Amino acid sequence: MKMPAASLPFPGLRVRLRLSHLAESFMLVFFAVVMGLPVLFLLWSSLNVAAPGKDAVYSLANWIRGFSDPGTLSALWMSFLLSVVRLIPAMILSVMVAWLIARTDMPGGNTLEFLCWFAYFIPDFPLVLAWILLLDPSFGFLNTLAGVLPFVEGPIFNPYSFWGIVWVHTSTNGIWFKVMLLTPVFRRLGASLEEAARVAGASNLTTLRRITLPVLAPMVLAVAALSLIRGLESFNTELLLGLPAGIYVYATRIYDYTRQEPPAFGEATALGSVFLLVLVVLSYFYWRYLRGKRFIVVTGQAYSTMRVKLGKWRYWALGGCLLYFAVMMILPLSFLLIGSFMRRYGFFNIASPFTAAHWQNLLMDPIFLSSLKNSLIIATATALAGIVLYSTVGYLVASRKSRGAELLDLFCWLPWVVPGILMSLGLLWLFLATPLRSVLYGSVWGIALAMTIKDSPVSTQAFKAAFLQLGPDLEEAARVTGASWGYTYRRILLPLVAPIAATVGLLNFGSALTSISTPVLLYSAQSRPLSILLMEYSFTGELERAAALGLLITLIISAMVLAGRRLGLKLTGS
């Protein structure tokens, strides 16, 4: 703080400042422990080249081996190319869709938003297979359809290609996640800024481009950065579609090292450190772009829910959205749904191709019910912990100018730049090394903590952007009103960011249900979640049962999203 606390004239003030300072220190220590320590552990282990159980020998051999592999650099380049190429159209589209949903009178916006949530949590593996069924050059449904046209010769679509990967990515996780994060932010923007631009002579699109987007830059950029990093990390689609075409990506290489026998976590950590570098570069640009700019947007008076009137265009906009959703989501999803009822996913020409046996087998599986229970406990705990933890972190990061807050901001990115399985390994080590291990190790609580940590980038960024847009004078506001810091936070700020809180809670809930790589080293037979069951099914080729389970998980999340939105709307009082 600028002023030493002791010189402040009011004794009460000192206490309040100390509380927020205390919160910051606590969070710093907490995240340093749960995020920093596992990463340090990984880096340290990557330098230890001795065989397990032997005396440690330190050298850079793992790093040299990882980076001297001729495939590494070309894979890194391919990863960047793929990520950037699919990021740009996806960002444009998701901004458009979020704007249409939140800021215009386009009908059906809420339904579309819900569909995004739904789509985001459909497991991507069966969805990629659905696209293969649709696009494969020799048997793809769409190619067969197109073949009927007179001027088409040979297959026109090929998923096993660069553009095939881009396309399928756009479907599996292209805009859903971004729309989910952007829509609540768009919704909270003061309408008068846009209206002023409209009256000043700007068309709707110009207003969006020159006013709305720049004003929302903190969140839009954060979403872009999150997506870029997620894009670099993804490898499922690339494995299924890229490998047959000889396209290797960086994440695949890391994945390869982790699944070698014996696993080469040292090399994997070495390669993973590139993500750390990317993070530092991205956050530097983010910081530079936002430096000196203020984003006071949501004020009491400017807050308005007036929608932009699109006139007759709103039906065209809706039509466009529906078309996009139909092609990108409904089409593969219906294949997935059908697939879960097929004797063999995608084979229509066998005798009696349809069966309900996979669903029956799923529901009859003796460990299904206990896994369901575990999953629900983990997901609920993760959602609640995520809201409490990251709203505090987001507030501190947004409102405090201290070094500590900057460091905290950076810490919160770590779980995403460290590949999932490595983070999981680091956390396992951490859990075992703490006195809390009897509580955390192998229990649902340990998995819930890991999932809470895993989701920190998106949760922190969402809260941070929301608090930034509420105005930078939060600390002062708290003082002026004479309310305690905790009271202001709880009674004034939290309700204002309730839609973001609902979003974060639901996101955490959903990813806790679907994540595989984080719990895989942490679960025990008593805490096995549904996602591990899903992993077992797909690992052993029981794809149809995996599809059924995937759909079921998606349904559970959808129900939660519906309930959560209702609650979130009640909290905002709108």
Next chain:
Amino acid sequence: MKTEGREQKAESRKQKAENSKQKLTRSLLPAAYCILLTVAPAWAQSRDWEKEWNETLAAAKREGKVVVAGSPDPVMRNEIIPKFMSRFGVPVEFIAGRSSRIVARVRTERSAGIYSIDIYLSGPDTTANTLYGEKLVDPLKPLLILPEVVDPAKWKTGKPWFVDPEESYVLRPFRSVANLLFINPDHVKPEEMRSSKDLLNPKWKGKISTEDPTTTGAGANLASRFLNQLGEEFLKKLYIEQKPVSTRERRQFTDWLARGTQPICLNCREDDVRPLQKEGFKILEIFELADVAGAVNGSPWLLTLANKAPHPGAARLFANWMMSREGLEIYAKGYGSATLRTDVDESFLNPGNIPRPGANYFDDTDWKWVVKGRKETRSRVWKILKSR
């Protein structure tokens, strides 16, 4: 303390084995132990093993469960676990995951002094190089007591086959002929696939699928075998010039095989293909080519006993039962693998999977091959394939 522990670990394997043997002999009725391993009068054997068996059973019940780690496994989940439970009233907790993940987990747990696993069911690489190589396992041989398990007459190998150098740790109950490749006869006639040269027929350019040979797994293993038996030229021609389509996803190449888009599949798996055959797909296994000898392997797993197992009684019970006719038969059926037991019903197996007596097979699970030969060959394969 730590260094002490390391020093201890650094002790020679033999000494360690002897130590544990001593411990066991002290604790586990030395007389019975000797009798079990020597040929003894039947009456004495039966009386002693029953006593010990009952003690084991009682201990297992006291311990409450047995923790088994292995690959995700429908046979384990759907059949073994319920069967074992109904037979002994002891639940099985199955920790499933890719073996590299299990290894990572176990190593970290152990470094923190936690021992959570009783039994490993794992592939040869993990078993030989990690579990055995890093001394995470205890001798299992002395713990086998069930007469039908220790009875030499019940085993094709004349005894339970411990494949590790000490013949005491790693138990291999399967020896089954592995498929060399699969073809879809609608697209590839069986007579078009007689020798290794047929694989290089330009007609099959882009029509062959393989599991990615540039990463550890079945794809690299087969490539290593080709390099070993047919040389570098063949390897280059097959894996580079023939432009095989590679993937990591077994479901993908199995589907390609069934649809005929890539009608020659180098790494399809028996247990994936069988359901397809049941659905009426015409898929042919090819076990050997004129110039490529057939191979046997120990899939689906090798069995080892974790050291410092938290439920030693239950682990012993499980290992004994697993090696019994009942236990192995379930796996033989579920996976279509030939066991080494003489009394397991093999009528439901594909005759091609059962090794012909006297025939000369390449053994893909051979200890030396797994520990040394394959690793070296594999790195040669990678060098050749990546230099393209």
Next chain:
Amino acid sequence: MAQAVIEFVEVTKRFGPALAVDRMSFAVAPGEFFTLLGPSGCGKTTTLRLVAGLEEPDEGEILLNGIPIASPKRGIFVPPDKRRMGMVFQSYAIWPHLTVFENVAFPLRVRREPAAAVKERVLGALDLVGLQGLAERGATELSGGQQQRVALARALAYTPAVLLLDEPLSNLDAKLREQMRFELRSLQRRLNLSVLYVTHDQGEAMAMSDRIAVVHRGRPEQVGVAAELYETPASSFVGDFLGRTVMLRGTVKKSAQGSWIDLRNAGGRISLANNRPAQFAEGEEVRILSRPEDIDLLPGGEVGPNQIKAKVEMVAYLGDHLEYSVSAGGRSFVLAAGKKARYPVGAGIRLAFDPARITVLPL
């Protein structure tokens, strides 16, 4: 009257079941400062937004220079960016990511004016509102009053057909508010702007406007120049809203001598000579409204014509004058009086009304 710049013809706007604007009709002449005055929630801001094109009317017609810009029955709706309006929002809606210059230049740039012209006009507009030298400031680094001027400069940078002002002064402190009132009015005169002004402050409205429409429940209750509204309010709502009123009840009496209102309770009568006696029937109950400054205080005694009896309840000494709280006819009200005659608390006095300056309304 010349062709109206803005004309509302029976315009209705609903939000769900609620009527925000109810068959509103009025017209703004060129160069006129026209104010919509009313309490919050009366529909005045919605009216302004209808002009700007931020809301679409449900019924009726809005004309700009005689040309319909919104007419549901004819299917016409000109979007806001095509209406050439200048608008100052209550919150100013200064774009936080732009500098002062960029904020003001925005309307010119979206119209693709050449850069040189943009610069000239932006600096001109900033000059006009007294913000010389602040062009490169970040917009959010300004004080409230400066932000308000930026918003005004932005609205004036191009030549708007009508300048729409939505309570632009409500966020300023009292002193600045007075100053801006004056500046706004003189600016409007100088540039001969047509202004549609929305406020809830009657002082502001009367000080600046050429004409005022007092809006109540979505309808203009009375439209006219300030004096007209003040002196002869068409309803007690208008009377009350524009200032303090004294209201009494009475009964209309007619006889050969003329018409008067009998104020039984206050023991007096007020002649109705100049107050359209024909409108009221014999025996009708009515209300009398008078501005307190039109009432004279007289010492107690016999009540004469246009006088009633009253009693002093409280006296406040305010330096230059005295303020009496008096009760008459069962009602209390506050009247100001000079210091020449002083009445103690409890004294009986007479109140003299000016029959020419009262308003009689039906009950």
